[in-house]
Amino acid sequence: MELSAFIVSLVAVIVATTSTLISYLLFRDAKDPHVVVYADPDLKRPSVINLIIENTGRSAAWDVTFQSTKPVPQEAFGIERAPKPAQMNRGPIVNGIPCFGPGSKRVITWGQFDGIRQGIDGDYLDITATYRSQPSLAFWKRTYQTVSRIDIQSFENFDVSDRNWDKQIAEHLKVMVSEVKKLRSLSDNALRVVNVKQSENDPGNQA
Template identity: 35%
Template sequence: MGLADWISIFMAAIAVATAIVTYAVFRSATDPVVIVYAQPDLQRQSIVNLFIENTGRGAAHSITFRTSRPLPEQAFGIEPPGQMPGVMKSGVVVNGVPFLAPGQRISLTWGQYGGLSKYIGQEPITVETFCYRGRRKGLFAKKLQASSTLDVAMFGASESSEHGFGPNLVKELKALNKTLSSIERALERF
């Protein structure tokens, strides 16, 4: 084998490596990424919602979840309740999701800070998410995995109550009170 043959083999190896890297970059840019997270509801004071969201650019099929321990259900109470909240026995986290489009998310009313913090305690819950990037299980339907952590301790001092209906109602009542006071003064003059 001469120098030209070695150069040809080297160039072929570079071409194959480039194709593999290009495919890996393409797949990572178009794969689904399904995450699970908790967030305060800004419209309903003291409520914490659980979101399941596909943050990737590809459609997610046959999504299943595995948690480090069961999730609470109906964990309500601003103050920690006397009884431990129940365990989630049905719903999308337990039963899975057949399909999530890119950017699509599912919202669940999960509970309130007191009930959730009583159940979760100091040890956050880890959620492993598994999904397929294609409908069919075959050459291109790779099983993908993501991991999320659920912890509500960070909401203990949050200002989610500042965004609900309460503060807006107070502002409107103050404006109404001011208007009524000006009407009352005008009536007194007559």
């Protein structure tokens, strides 16, 4: 009888401990930083591709550094027969990020399709982000590594139409203002407001 009670108590302790551990791991995972790197088209600059670093986690990432399987190109512009661009020598990919807040982004103007493909000498490259965090229920910083695969081949023949509506509206307004100024500058086509009633009662206008 005593042995059965002991076994039941032991099982209850194990279940409670396991449940607490799982809850803690889930809580910690929800609070951990998560740094990713990806390429994305710039919707306001046709044909331009940005390299974006983002912390999609819910806590700050400290001492973020990056390593890549191939040299990362810089200012890799060119749509067809692009020259091989220079290797990236500045910016967060090279210098790292001392403290990267949750939800923060770093957007790098990377280049255009063929220029980037020439720079990475293939279809993709892998970038590994290494960083640390300070969990709220721990006395030491944890170290993380995230590997992001940057694919460029999927951008072949992607839509490069101009969707910068703000810029287009501003350009149309500029044209309209220019046309109005031209009309006002011509004496024959000058714009003026005439008081119809006053014009009819003016003795000088009567026969």
